[in-house]
Amino acid sequence: MLRAVIVLLISLLAGVYLAGRRASPRPRPDLRYVNSSDVHTLDPARMSWTQDLRLALNLWETLCACDPRTLKPASAAAEFPPEVSADGLTWTFRLRDDGRWSDGTPVTAADFVRGWRRLIEPGTAADYAFFVTDYVEGAAEYVSWRGEGVGVLTALSRLAEGWSIDDGQALVLATAECAEIVRRAYAEATGNVAEPEAFSGSRMARAALPWGELHRRVFEAHAAELEAGFAKVGLEAADDRTLIVRFRKPCPFFADLAAFPVLAPMHPSVDEHRERWRGAPLTREGLVAYDSRWTRPVTAPDGAARPVTNGPYRLVEWRFKRSVRLEVNPHHRDASRIGCRSVEAVVFADANSALLAYEAGDVDFIPTVEVSYDHAIFRLAESGARPDFKLTPLAATYFFNFNCADVEVDGRPNPFVDPRVRRAFSLALDREAIARRVLQRGDRPAATFIPPETLPGYDTPEGMPFDPEAGRRLLGEAGHPQGRGLPVIDVLFNTSGAHPVVGQAIARQWETHLGVRVELRGKESKAFAEDKARRRFMISQANWYADYNDPTTFLDVLAAGNGNNDSGYASAAFDALLARAATADGPEARMRLLREAEATAVMRDAAILPVFHYTSVIAVRGEVEGLHPNSRLWFPFSGVTVAR
Amino acid sequence: MKASLKDATSERRRSRLSGSGRAAIAGLALMALAAAALSPWSAAWYDVQEIDSAVRHPPSWRPAGDADIFLTKLSGDSVAVRAPRMTQALAGSRSLLGHDDLGRSLLFRLALGMLVSLLIAAGATGTATVIGTAWGAVAGLCGGRVDQILMRIVDVLYGLPYILLVILMKVALTRPLTALLGGRTRYADFVILFLAIGSVAWLTMARVVRGQVLSLKHEGFVQAARAMGAGPWWILRKHLLPPLAGPIVVYATLTVPQAVLQEAFLSFLGIGVQPPLPSLGRLAADGVSAINPFSGYWWLLAFPCATLVALLLALSGIGDGLRRRFDPADRRPSLLG
Numbered sequence: 014m015l016r017a018v019i020v021l022l023i024s025l026l027a028g029v030y031l032a033g034r035r036a037s038p039r040p041r042p043d044l045r046y047v048n049s050s051d052v053h054t055l056d057p058a059r060m061s062w063t064q065d066l067r068l069a070l071n072l073w074e075t076l077c078a079c080d081p082r083t084l085k086p087a088s089a090a091a092e093f094p095p096e097v098s099a100d101g102l103t104w105t106f107r108l109r110d111d112g113r114w115s116d117g118t119p120v121t122a123a124d125f126v127r128g129w130r131r132l133i134e135p136g137t138a139a140d141y142a143f144f145v146t147d148y149v150e151g152a153a154e155y156v157s158w159r160g161e162g163v164g165v166l167t168a169l170s171r172l173a174e175g176w177s178i179d180d181g182q183a184l185v186l187a188t189a190e191c192a193e194i195v196r197r198a199y200a201e202a203t204g205n206v207a208e209p210e211a212f213s214g215s216r217m218a219r220a221a222l223p224w225g226e227l228h229r230r231v232f233e234a235h236a237a238e239l240e241a242g243f244a245k246v247g248l249e250a251a252d253d254r255t256l257i258v259r260f261r262k263p264c265p266f267f268a269d270l271a272a273f274p275v276l277a278p279m280h281p282s283v284d285e286h287r288e289r290w291r292g293a294p295l296t297r298e299g300l301v302a303y304d305s306r307w308t309r310p311v312t313a314p315d316g317a318a319r320p321v322t323n324g325p326y327r328l329v330e331w332r333f334k335r336s337v338r339l340e341v342n343p344h345h346r347d348a349s350r351i352g353c354r355s356v357e358a359v360v361f362a363d364a365n366s367a368l369l370a371y372e373a374g375d376v377d378f379i380p381t382v383e384v385s386y387d388h389a390i391f392r393l394a395e396s397g398a399r400p401d402f403k404l405t406p407l408a409a410t411y412f413f414n415f416n417c418a419d420v421e422v423d424g425r426p427n428p429f430v431d432p433r434v435r436r437a438f439s440l441a442l443d444r445e446a447i448a449r450r451v452l453q454r455g456d457r458p459a460a461t462f463i464p465p466e467t468l469p470g471y472d473t474p475e476g477m478p479f480d481p482e483a484g485r486r487l488l489g490e491a492g493h494p495q496g497r498g499l500p501v502i503d504v505l506f507n508t509s510g511a512h513p514v515v516g517q518a519i520a521r522q523w524e525t526h527l528g529v530r531v532e533l534r535g536k537e538s539k540a541f542a543e544d545k546a547r548r549r550f551m552i553s554q555a556n557w558y559a560d561y562n563d564p565t566t567f568l569d570v571l572a573a574g575n576g577n578n579d580s581g582y583a584s585a586a587f588d589a590l591l592a593r594a595a596t597a598d599g600p601e602a603r604m605r606l607l608r609e610a611e612a613t614a615v616m617r618d619a620a621i622l623p624v625f626h627y628t629s630v631i632a633v634r635g636e637v638e639g640l641h642p643n644s645r646l647w648f649p650f651s652g653v654t655v656a657r
Numbered sequence: 658m659k660a661s662l663k664d665a666t667s668e669r670r671r672s673r674l675s676g677s678g679r680a681a682i683a684g685l686a687l688m689a690l691a692a693a694a695l696s697p698w699s700a701a702w703y704d705v706q707e708i709d710s711a712v713r714h715p716p717s718w719r720p721a722g723d724a725d726i727f728l729t730k731l732s733g734d735s736v737a738v739r740a741p742r743m744t745q746a747l748a749g750s751r752s753l754l755g756h757d758d759l760g761r762s763l764l765f766r767l768a769l770g771m772l773v774s775l776l777i778a779a780g781a782t783g784t785a786t787v788i789g790t791a792w793g794a795v796a797g798l799c800g801g802r803v804d805q806i807l808m809r810i811v812d813v814l815y816g817l818p819y820i821l822l823v824i825l826m827k828v829a830l831t832r833p834l835t836a837l838l839g840g841r842t843r844y845a846d847f848v849i850l851f852l853a854i855g856s857v858a859w860l861t862m863a864r865v866v867r868g869q870v871l872s873l874k875h876e877g878f879v880q881a882a883r884a885m886g887a888g889p890w891w892i893l894r895k896h897l898l899p900p901l902a903g904p905i906v907v908y909a910t911l912t913v914p915q916a917v918l919q920e921a922f923l924s925f926l927g928i929g930v931q932p933p934l935p936s937l938g939r940l941a942a943d944g945v946s947a948i949n950p951f952s953g954y955w956w957l958l959a960f961p962c963a964t965l966v967a968l969l970l971a972l973s974g975i976g977d978g979l980r981r982r983f984d985p986a987d988r989r990p991s992l993l994g
Contacts, residue, residue: 365949372950385946393951450708451759514758517933521706521759533931 042338042355043655044637046378047367051334051360055308055320057277058131061140063646066274067380068337068358071650072322073277074345076106076125076256077268081641081649084562085469086268090120090278090323091256094268101263102150106256106271113344114280115327116317122250124278124323129248132275135163136300141275141560148264150247158242159299161189162235166299169195169228177218187212191235195227229291236293262595265603266563273561280321283307325351325651334360339650352639352654371632377655379632380646385510390630391454404455405629405642408467408559410567412459413504413519413552413622414545418581428499429551433491435619438552439477440484441526442519448625451518452511455630459623462557462615463567467626467644471564471604474612477623481526488527496529505550508535512554515624545579555579556627559645564607565591571614571621582620587613678978685971688964692771698747699769702727704933707760716755716763716956724748755956757943767960770935771968777851777936778916784855785916786909789862794897796863797870798889808867811860819857820926823919826853827928846931850923854916862908869901907980914972921965937965 048064057069078089087093091106098104112120131137133145133156146153168182178186186192186199202222203211247259260267270276286307290297310328313319320328325347326339339356341348359376361367364384370376382390382402394402415429415438428434444458457464460476485495493499502523506516513535520531536544545553557577559566569575572591573583590610597603614620633640639653692699711722727748738744751762796807814822827849835845873879879896887895921938923929930936944958 369950384949386949386952389949389952446708450712453712513932517704518706518708518759520933521704533933535931537928 040355042357043353043657044355044378044650044653045357045359045376046380047371047376048337048358048360049364049367049381049383050362052331052337052358054305055328055331055337056131056137056303056305057128057275058137058141059139060275063380064358067646067648068339069274069277070324070647071326071339071356072324072328073274074112074120074324075274075276075278076271078649079269079272079562079645079647081643081647081652084643084645084647086272089272090125091271101265102260104258104260104267105251106258108254108256109346110254111346112323113342113346114321114323115342115344116280116282116321117344118280119253120278120323121253122256123253124280125256125276126248126250127281127283128277128279130243130246131279131301134301135159136296136302141273144270144273144275148260148262148267148270150259150261151245152247153261155242155246161185162191162231163299165189165192165195166228166232166235166297169224169231170297172218172222172224173228178214180212180214183212183214183217186217191231194230198222198227228297232291232293232295232297232299235299236291236295239293239295265600266561266565269561269563278323280323282313282317282319282321285313325649326356336360347651351651353650356650368632371634374634377634377637378640380648382630382632383510387511387630388453391628394630395455401633401635403631403633403642405631405646406455406457406464406467406644407627407629407646408464408562408644409556409627410459410462410464411456411515411554411556411624411627412462413624414550414555414580415620415622416548416551416553416581417583417618417620418548425500427551428493431491432618433487434493434499435622436477437484437487437491437527438523439619439622440479440487441481442522442622442624443479444624445479446522447515447518451514452625455628456625457628459625462571462611462621462623463564464559464626464644467559468562468564470600472608474608474616477616477619484527496527499529502529502531503534503551504531505534505536505541505544505553507541507554508537516554519624548579548581552622553579555621562645564604564611565594568607568610568614580620582614582618584613584618584620587618677974678981681971681974681978684967685975688771688968688971689775692768692775695747695765695768696772698744699765699772702751702762702765703769703935705761707756709760711752711756711760711762713758713954714752714756714760715954717752720749720752721756722752722760727751754960755954757957763940763956763960766935766940767964770937770940770961771964773847773930773934774917774920774937774968777847777854777920777930778913780848780851781854781858781916781920782909782912784852785858785862785912786905787859788856789859789908790866790901790905792859793863793866793868794870794893794901797867798874798893798897800871804867808864811863814857815860819919820923822857823853823923824928826856846929847934850920850929851916854919854923858912858916858919862905862912865904865908866901869904870897873897873900907976910972910979911976914969914976917965917968917972937961937968941965 050064052068053062053065054060055065055068055072057073060066060069074090076089076091076095077086077093079085080087088109090112091108095107096105106122106125108120108122110119114120129145132139133142133152135156138156142156146156164182164185168178168186171178171182186195199212199217199220199222203216203220247257247261249257249259251257258267264270283303284294286304287294288296288302288304294301296302308320308328308331310331311319318327318329322328322342323345325342325345327342328337329340330336330338337358339358341351341354345351361370361376364382367376367379368382368384368390371379384390390402391404393399394404415435416427417429417435418427419430429438444460448456448458460478461473463471463473465473488494488496504516504520506512513533516533516535520533523529523531534550544550545555557567557570568591570577571580571582571587572578573588587610590606590613594603594606594610597606615623629646631640631642631646636656637653638656640648705727707722707726709722714721728744751764754763754767757763757766792807792811796804830849830852831845834849838844838848874892874897879892882892882896917937920929920936921941924936924938924942929938932939940961941958944954944961947954947956947958
């Protein structure tokens with residue numbers, strides 16, 4: 014018995030040793046960089062995380078590129094600049110004839126239409142769908158028509174399977190245009206006059222109607238109209254090389270948007286993964302859905318590598334929660350000139366261990382060093398002791414939202430409805446002290462919402478000064494001299510990172526300068542996000558990063574009804590200025606109006622309280638050339654060379 | 658109760674506290690006294706920020722920053738104003754333990770933090786003792802189905818991870834308590850924290866008390882009282898609680914360090930007291946970022962942790978000494994050797 018165990022143990026050990034020897038060490042890529050968490054998705058239509066977009070911008074080539082040094086749009090898949098009609102509403106992009114997919118086939122205008130359509134179709138659409146729906150003619154109408162169809166088909170497929178539906182779904186059946194036959198059948202079967210009130214979820218579920226048959230008829234009608242419906246959207250592939258985009262309102266910064274990876278083209282091969290039902294390329298509920306495995310790097314039965322991409326790199330490996338590996342796309346026009354032949358993104362959940370790996374030489378590049386002691390890193394970068402730590406001012410702002418809504422906080426009157434109170438709090442904040450003395454990591458004190466000198470052509474308005482005396486005066490005018498009559502001010506903040514320290518410093522300043530009492534309410538990220546979204550705060554901490562190089566990427570956030578407008582600020586004057594800017598004559602007039610809009614929201618109304626504009630430290634090892642620090646942390650790897 | 662406690666102590670007067678127990682009591686008394694004596698000043702100064710002059714200033718004999726900021730903050734505080742020389746001396750020693758990210762004196766934050774931790778621990782221990790004793794006594798005395806139900810509830814609560822219970826308590830109590838305290842979340846947090854810790858710590862107490870009651874209720878004197886027509890409340894008060902006082906005091910003492918540790922743990926996770934109010938756990942959590950290869954703000958971690966360790970050792974030493982005192986049969990070596 015004992016001998017058997019010993020033999021077994023020895024053979025096991027030998028097996029482990031041999032297995033360890035067989036696995037050759039993984040080849041070192043030319044560039045290895047740190048991802049702070051695993052890739053969420055590699056489907057460009059669904060992306061909104063920085064690390065996903067960073068991979069996408071290297072995997073796919075969009076119509077325009079964004080030069081990492083100047084952040085100005087440049088030629089990529091299409092020739093630059095595109096032809097713009099006199100009214101600014103029709104843009105014609107001519108694709109370059111040397112654009113190739115990673116399987117060697119040419120990139121066509123139809124591929125772009127396919128990719129952009131995925132961005133707005135119910136089922137594949139996500140956070141950045143507004144890039145198309147806000148600007149492209151007919152896109153919003155198409156999406157709402159499709160959404161109605163999906164609502165009706167979802168309700169009918171539930172009924173067909175014998176489930177009940179809720180009253181909201183019943184209301185869709187009562188009102189949707191494509192549900193006309195359902196209403197008629199329902200009226201016949203029940204004798205109801207088909208008034209919307211007669212459509213309650215439970216009553217419909219009880220009605221003995223041929224739901225399966227109705228679902229089939231609505232589905233077939235909707236699927237038959239699908240292409241005709243999309244034809245009304247202002248996206249047209251005139252021929253293989255010409256893409257015509259028609260806008261509903263002028264979009265002078267569309268070349269910037271067109272460089273954003275969510276507007277990537279899609280190779281026809283993705284449609285192999287598309288779900289179909291009854292021969293139509295839709296699910297039973299009318300959604301456009303893809304098997305999410307289409308982004309996995311595999312070899313298809315025909316020997317071609319999937320997914321097929323048209324950027325300088327192609328995807329060769331994706332190890333879940335560990336790493337993603339890219340290699341040069343051999344068919345790309347610059348394939349032979351690219352110095353960095355392989356790239357690996359490695360996941361380091363802990364920023365501290367990422368920095369240790371960098372120090373040990375295991376990784377070459379950290380896109381943002383975010384450790385709790387970043388002031389120490391900043392000092393090394395600033396003093397020049399570590400030239401590989403590069404200070405990078407970002408187009409991003411740390412600010413506080415005032416609750417501007419009329420609604421009450423916890424049943425008590427909300428003092429911040431009065432813009433004078435908001436201005437008083439904004440005036441009584443010493444931003445210089447927060448940025449330079451408390452955080453000490455190079456952030457720039459922010460007097461405005463939009464970081465100055467990051468957006469070309471935009472002249473920042475004069476910001477909110479630090480003037481506690483004026484703040485006290487304003488508070489007195491608003492009926493609260495020395496803070497009398499104000500409740501305890503409730504400040505909501507996120508407990509991660511440096512937020513608590515900033516919150517405490519700000520609270521202290523208000524107590525000192527305004528004589529108010531401040532209470533801090535720190536919440537862990539998820540609870541914080543929920544409280545913020547439900548506007549359960551008087552003042553809450555927030556930040557915003559620019560998506561594209563135009564002031565509207567910031568200002569749209571403050572428009573009434575915008576999904577990201579957490580302060581509930583709704584000003585007719587501000588919205589009117591944005592609307593006028595959208596149709597303004599010439600870029601100068603437009604920028605002037607936008608400048609006026611920012612001054613209205615931040616200075617006159619003090620809807621938000623800007624604190625500082627972020628500065629980030631990026632770490633690039635000395636042997637890596639060509640990663641240019643820029644305010645959007647935009648890093649194409651095709652221009653990188655590695656001396657090793 | 659008063660008389661009965663005296664009985665319990667007089668009976669065992671001869672068995673003395675061990676030397677380590679006495680050392681622990683002395684240590685704890687010293688720390689608690691120092692914290693309490695400093696409290697008027699630490700309460701006034703724990704949040705005085707000197708972001709102009711003292712951010713992350715290392716420990717030193719000479720004060721960093723501007724003494725005037727400190728002294729102006731005190732105008733109106735009676736204790737400090739009555740002792741101007743003491744105030745001057747303390748303001749001069751504020752850099753002894755260094756300063757934190759906002760230039761606040763770690764000495765005063767630590768003094769107040771220890772007081773906060775001790776208060777929460779005392780509150781939690783009180784809650785645990787009251788609930789645990791009542792629960793265990795009722796279960797033991799009634800027996801039968803009542804005992805079964807009560808003790809199964811204890812078993813179920815034992816099985817649940819305590820952190821979950823604490824979070825649930827916090828979620829459930831925050832709103833009503835905040836409303837009750839006139840919207841002052843800072844005090845509500847405080848009360849919730851010790852209620853939450855106390856409401857988890859009573860489980861052991863309930864088991865101990867029940868076991869004792871079960872064995873005592875069959876003793877002759879209880880039987881005799883019952884034969885004379887005494888009701889259960891009378892028996893509990895006059896015959897069961899006096900002999901139980903010993904074990905209850907021991908377990909209560911051992912609960913205090915547990916509660917300190919749990920408070921530290923919860924504050925470390927961010928669900929304890931809210932900043933800027935310090936507690937030992939909060940201070941340690943804030944200091945953790947001091948461990949890294951690039952900067953050495955060691956004092957932000959070292960002093961809170963050292964204080965926590967000293968406090969826990971002293972409290973455990975006292976509990977251990979008391980246990981040995983009340984239980985002469987126990988020959989296990991004492992905690993501190």
